[in-house]
Amino acid sequence: MDRCVVLVDAGYLLGAAASLLAGEPSRPRIAVDHAALIQALRERAEADTGCDLLRIYWFDGAPDRVPQPEHRRLRVMPRVTVRLGALTRSDGRWAQKGVDAAMHAELTELARNRACADIVLVTGDGDLLPGLMSAKEHGVAVHLWAVQAADGDYNQSEDLVAEADERRVLDRAWITRAVRLSDAPPGDAPRVATRPEIAAILAAPHREGPGGRPGPAARPLPVTAVESVGEGPAPEGGSAAGTRNGAARSAEDPDAPPAPRDGAAPAPRGVPTPKDLASLGRPAPSGHSGSVSAPTATLRWSSDRGWVDRGAPEEPPEIASLPMLSQLTTAEQRWADREEDITAVSGDPFEVGQVFARRWAERLGTTAHLDRLSAEYPRIPHRIDGELLRYAARFGLLAHKDDQIDEQDRYAIRAGFWRELDARTDTERAS
Numbered sequence: 001m002d003r004c005v006v007l008v009d010a011g012y013l014l015g016a017a018a019s020l021l022a023g024e025p026s027r028p029r030i031a032v033d034h035a036a037l038i039q040a041l042r043e044r045a046e047a048d049t050g051c052d053l054l055r056i057y058w059f060d061g062a063p064d065r066v067p068q069p070e071h072r073r074l075r076v077m078p079r080v081t082v083r084l085g086a087l088t089r090s091d092g093r094w095a096q097k098g099v100d101a102a103m104h105a106e107l108t109e110l111a112r113n114r115a116c117a118d119i120v121l122v123t124g125d126g127d128l129l130p131g132l133m134s135a136k137e138h139g140v141a142v143h144l145w146a147v148q149a150a151d152g153d154y155n156q157s158e159d160l161v162a163e164a165d166e167r168r169v170l171d172r173a174w175i176t177r178a179v180r181l182s183d184a185p186p187g188d189a190p191r192v193a194t195r196p197e198i199a200a201i202l203a204a205p206h207r208e209g210p211g212g213r214p215g216p217a218a219r220p221l222p223v224t225a226v227e228s229v230g231e232g233p234a235p236e237g238g239s240a241a242g243t244r245n246g247a248a249r250s251a252e253d254p255d256a257p258p259a260p261r262d263g264a265a266p267a268p269r270g271v272p273t274p275k276d277l278a279s280l281g282r283p284a285p286s287g288h289s290g291s292v293s294a295p296t297a298t299l300r301w302s303s304d305r306g307w308v309d310r311g312a313p314e315e316p317p318e319i320a321s322l323p324m325l326s327q328l329t330t331a332e333q334r335w336a337d338r339e340e341d342i343t344a345v346s347g348d349p350f351e352v353g354q355v356f357a358r359r360w361a362e363r364l365g366t367t368a369h370l371d372r373l374s375a376e377y378p379r380i381p382h383r384i385d386g387e388l389l390r391y392a393a394r395f396g397l398l399a400h401k402d403d404q405i406d407e408q409d410r411y412a413i414r415a416g417f418w419r420e421l422d423a424r425t426d427t428e429r430a431s
Contacts, residue, residue: 011096023150038080055081059103061085061097103131352392357418
């Protein structure tokens, strides 16, 4: 049958492209226009084989085989089928599992069923050699494509190269039609909040704290962004009250960090959570006198049980009663939202927050709620904030980070949420 099929090992294609453009095989170093890349693959395959394209199979790894934003976009493109293997982390490096086996199975099955006349392989893995040989024995012409190596040498198995019927090198000019260097920092380096909206949330002055004094501003200090479900020591503040509380807790919990000695620099405060922000300016619970306990980080996420909040402070009734997005969404809107998420939302944390806020604001039907919530900045009601984090989880913002939302991602999600609401209430925040 005069059709061609393209089998793409995404780990090889994008890793080799990153090596060529950035000098290291780190996919975060590059930004990929997947629509342009798929179109370029189709045009080149049809030109090289002289056959119409049947399908492009995109093989890639994903944590727990959960589709990431790029996979969600790819699998709704015409003539594209996504096959996912597992992605595991070992010794600080990501490794694909099951991708080679899936490519081998697809290659041999297509050839055995005579589904196509030509197969294009974009890979460098020698483990596919038996499948390549089997395809040839079934009368299929096998084309092997390589990405230009950064050092001018081979980046493919020599046995695979020797056995292929036709070979082609995708050079730098071809690669850069759809791939460019990313602006993101290399590797796993901590990302810096470059958006002024994030800086505004971190530096936002809060309402008066206990005793009529202004409450402290939230500061970006190192702490686990979202704690796993379970008990553990909570971060302490740098106040005298926090030091006393820390000393008392150390006696109860030997694993808690020791309290600073007199004259020593106070221990760094934890990144404030919605509970911390909401507790500022609230009266102390009855029965407590003297020092006020430092706020504790209790925002937790479990991929199995969802968002959990323990011991959250009481919110004003008008804020606690704000409807959630799910309560404002019809079945038809839910279907349309899912379509938009798959085809139009990139998964950028800031954009995720904007999309969520836009839907919520449009379905409220009144601006009174928006004005009321705007006055609570930068605090987001607990129920809505939890729903926002669950929505963000759909875009893989948890799966590749041990089921925890990265600290900078959290701030970007909430900054996007506030930017959208501010645009609707004509509010300007000082950055």
